[in-house]
Amino acid sequence: MRHDPLHRVAVLTRHNTILRLRDPGHLISYLVMPMALMLVLKPLYGGSMTEGPTQAVTGMLVMFSVLSLSIVGTATLSERTWHTWDRLRATPARPIELLAGKAIPVFVILAVQQAILLAFGSAVVGMPVTGPVLLLAMAVAVWGFALLAIGTAVAALVRSQGELSAVCDVGAMAVSTLGGAFVPVAMMPPWAQAIAPASPGYWAVSMLQAAVRGDVAATLRPAGILAALGVVAGTAACVALSRGWGRSRLL
Amino acid sequence: MLKVTGLVKRFGATLALDGFSLEARAGEIVGLVGHNGAGKTTFAEVASGLVKPDEGQVTVGVPRAETGFAPQRLALYPSLTVRETLRLFGGLAGLRRRALARAIDEIAQSLMLTGFLDRHVGVLSGGQQRRAQAATAMLHRPALLMLDEPTAGADPETRKALLDAVAARAAEGAAVVYTTHYLPELADLGATLAVARAGRIIARGTAAELLGGLPGEVRLSMDDEEIRVTTTDPTATLAELLAGLDRPVRAIDVRRPSLDDLYRAVAHAA
Numbered sequence: 001m002r003h004d005p006l007h008r009v010a011v012l013t014r015h016n017t018i019l020r021l022r023d024p025g026h027l028i029s030y031l032v033m034p035m036a037l038m039l040v041l042k043p044l045y046g047g048s049m050t051e052g053p054t055q056a057v058t059g060m061l062v063m064f065s066v067l068s069l070s071i072v073g074t075a076t077l078s079e080r081t082w083h084t085w086d087r088l089r090a091t092p093a094r095p096i097e098l099l100a101g102k103a104i105p106v107f108v109i110l111a112v113q114q115a116i117l118l119a120f121g122s123a124v125v126g127m128p129v130t131g132p133v134l135l136l137a138m139a140v141a142v143w144g145f146a147l148l149a150i151g152t153a154v155a156a157l158v159r160s161q162g163e164l165s166a167v168c169d170v171g172a173m174a175v176s177t178l179g180g181a182f183v184p185v186a187m188m189p190p191w192a193q194a195i196a197p198a199s200p201g202y203w204a205v206s207m208l209q210a211a212v213r214g215d216v217a218a219t220l221r222p223a224g225i226l227a228a229l230g231v232v233a234g235t236a237a238c239v240a241l242s243r244g245w246g247r248s249r250l251l
Numbered sequence: 252m253l254k255v256t257g258l259v260k261r262f263g264a265t266l267a268l269d270g271f272s273l274e275a276r277a278g279e280i281v282g283l284v285g286h287n288g289a290g291k292t293t294f295a296e297v298a299s300g301l302v303k304p305d306e307g308q309v310t311v312g313v314p315r316a317e318t319g320f321a322p323q324r325l326a327l328y329p330s331l332t333v334r335e336t337l338r339l340f341g342g343l344a345g346l347r348r349r350a351l352a353r354a355i356d357e358i359a360q361s362l363m364l365t366g367f368l369d370r371h372v373g374v375l376s377g378g379q380q381r382r383a384q385a386a387t388a389m390l391h392r393p394a395l396l397m398l399d400e401p402t403a404g405a406d407p408e409t410r411k412a413l414l415d416a417v418a419a420r421a422a423e424g425a426a427v428v429y430t431t432h433y434l435p436e437l438a439d440l441g442a443t444l445a446v447a448r449a450g451r452i453i454a455r456g457t458a459a460e461l462l463g464g465l466p467g468e469v470r471l472s473m474d475d476e477e478i479r480v481t482t483t484d485p486t487a488t489l490a491e492l493l494a495g496l497d498r499p500v501r502a503i504d505v506r507r508p509s510l511d512d513l514y515r516a517v518a519h520a521a
Contacts, residue, residue, distance in 0.1 A: 011342035015335075022330040087326035087387075090299045091343040092316040244301060 008093045012101020016075070020105050026071050027109060034060035034117055038125045051209070054128070055184060057121030058208040062201050063176035065114055065147060070168040072106050072151025076241070077164055080155075086244050095242035103148055110144040131214025139211040139219055143204050146226040149234035150200070156240035175201040200229055252277050252395050252426035253298060258307035260293055260450075267293040268304065269450035275426040277394070280417065282437035283430045284514060285447030291430045292323050294447070295399040298428070311395060316345050319393035321385050323400045323430070329373025333364055333383050336372060337390055344391035358390040361416045363408070378409035385413055389420060396420055399430045414439055434511055446517050454517045465508035465516055472502040483508075 020027075038056045046052030079085035079102075088098050118136065121127040129136065154171075158164045176182065178192065179201020185193055196202045203222035210218035258271040268290045275281045283291050296302040298309060299320040311318065327336060337355045346354055359365045362382040367375060372383060385401050398417065402410045410433075418440055421427050429442060437444060437458070444461055446454040454461055467485045471478045471492055482488040485505045493500070 007345070007347070008343055011339060015331075015339045018335060019328065019330060082328060083322070083324045083326040084328060086296075086301050087320075087322060088343075089301055090320040090322070091340065092314075092345070093343050 005094070005097055008097050009100050009104075012088075012093065012098060013104045016102050017105040019078075020071075020075065020109060023074075026068070026074075027113065030064045030068050030071075031113060031116060034064040035120050035124075038117075038121060042125050053121070053126045054209055054212055057118065057125055057127040058205055058212065059176075059181040061114055061117045061121070061208065062143075062179060062204045063172065063181040064117070065110060065143065065204075066172040066176050066181075066201060067168065068110060068113060069147060069151040069154065069172060070165065071109065072148055073155035073158070073164045073168060074161075075102060075106050076152050076155035076237075077158070077161060081161070085241070089244055095238070099152075099238055099241060103152070106151075107144050107148050110147055111140055114140045114144065127212065129212050131211050131216075131219075135214065135216060135219055136208075136211045139207045139223060142223045142226050142230075143207065146200060146204075146230035146233070149230040149232075149237060152237035152241070153233040156237050175199045178202065180205045200226060252312045253397075253428065254308075254310040254312075255294070255298060256308045256310075258294065258297055258304045258309070260297060260302065260304050266450055268297070268307075271307070271447070271451050273428075273445055273452055273455075275395070275428050277426050278421055278424050280421045280427040280429055280437075280440050280442040281445055282434075282440065282442035283428060283445050283447060284432070284434060284437070289447040290450040291447050292399055293450075295320070295322070295397055295428070295430060299397055313394040316391075317394040319344075319388035319391065319396045321388035321398045321401055323403065325380055325384055327372045327380060327384055327387075330371060332369050332371055333359070333375070333386075334368040336383060337368075337386060340387040341390050344393075346391055354390045354392075358386045358416075361412070361419070362386050362389075363412045377404055378406045381405050381409055382412060385416070389416060392420065392423065393425060395426050395428075397428045397430075400432065401429070402431065402433060402436065410436065434509070434514060444513070446514065448517075454513075458513075461513050461517070462508045465512050467505070467507045467509075467512075470502075470504040470506070471496070471500050472504075473498050473500060 037060050041056045041060070042053055045055045089095070118140070122129050154167055155164060158167060178196055179199040180196060181201055185196045185202065188196065203225050207219055207222035207226065253275045256272045258268045260268040271290055271294055273281065273294070283294070285291050293302065297304050299318070300315070334355060337358065338351060341351045341354055355368070359368055362385060364379070364382055364386060367379055372380060375383065381401065385398065388396060388398065401413055405413070414436060417427055417429060429437070429440065431437065443457050444455065445452050464483060466481045466483050469480045469482060469485050469489045469492065478492065480488055480492065485507055489503065489505055
């Protein structure tokens, strides 16, 4: 028998990939729905602003990637429902390995979802991508990391699948609407504009739109804020999950 | 192999472990018995590293990869097949490729899972899931095996398969801590006994040591009468009763002191 962390992370990544692929419903719906909405909203945005296609694509991307928090949350909450997280903790795998094995497939799913939506937006909706692909990839990676960390932290805190659904649905609508995913922040009422920066969606929309037009400086600032948010949420999630839930906090 | 000393664990106002001490040596099966709430599962969780004790020491004489733990609750992925489940836990224990495939085949045969390897865990019966869970703890042939009520709710077939597999692991030199409410299982396993009560071990020894001096019962049934005598020497008592009878006996039943008697006696005395 050989014992090395990389092997265990590879085993866990494969395992979590199988779990995610066995339950692809959310991912499919969160790909199809934004594509349809981009096409529907494009004439509306196109008629009222110069960057209509970009608003339609990045807005729907942010809204449905926030809805994808339920994919992240379910990945964690299911372990709790099945009592498998503590079972994994009793194996030789360290908490950081367990978390890495769980995070990698979900991060890839989030990144692929965003990449597909951006490609669709560029090819079909007509979003002009003038910035370098690398900058866009960095923005997608940062937003995926922030979503992963927030979703895992939420799943570590909620007590049931119902609570997770409520937090994800209400949270996604609030975060994306307030963040300017539906209506550009500049067109919102003053009070909404004042509190918009409190929403991670605001920084995500700003970052993605800046990356699409190739504005490096305007991309990096929101990216830094989202990365910091991800680090805080991720740390909280790591601490909670490495302790497990015990028998007193079962679902 | 495993030595825990003076474990104390509180969950809020509940004192789950109160000076719990236990040792399991290589090749030994320790049968841990006790009422619900005696501290058996908390001990298993502490010994397996899931819960940190407030006080006390846990010494495990082998690397973590050479331990196996099957918790009391079923903890399996319903959407995985049994083979995928075993690949996961075998892989985490360090088994790879051919060694892993061979280990899966062996444990599947041992626990009667061969026909179910490619079925999803969620569609298996309770007994099959119990066997699959035990298999996750045993397939890498751990030197220390901890099974927390592995036969809870299991049918006789499942129970026999599990007991045979556990006995085989102990015969290979593994130390086994086997928690159960089914005391006859421990007799079948030839386990040494540890009786837990209120978070500590109150009796420890072989079955012969702990059962010596406990009363059994002799029962004679005649056509119109039944005689029951509680005695610490059923054989001598039976001989005396038969010598003094002048009527035909229809049935004789000699019940020697059992683990149930021990459990009741020790728990009552404590």
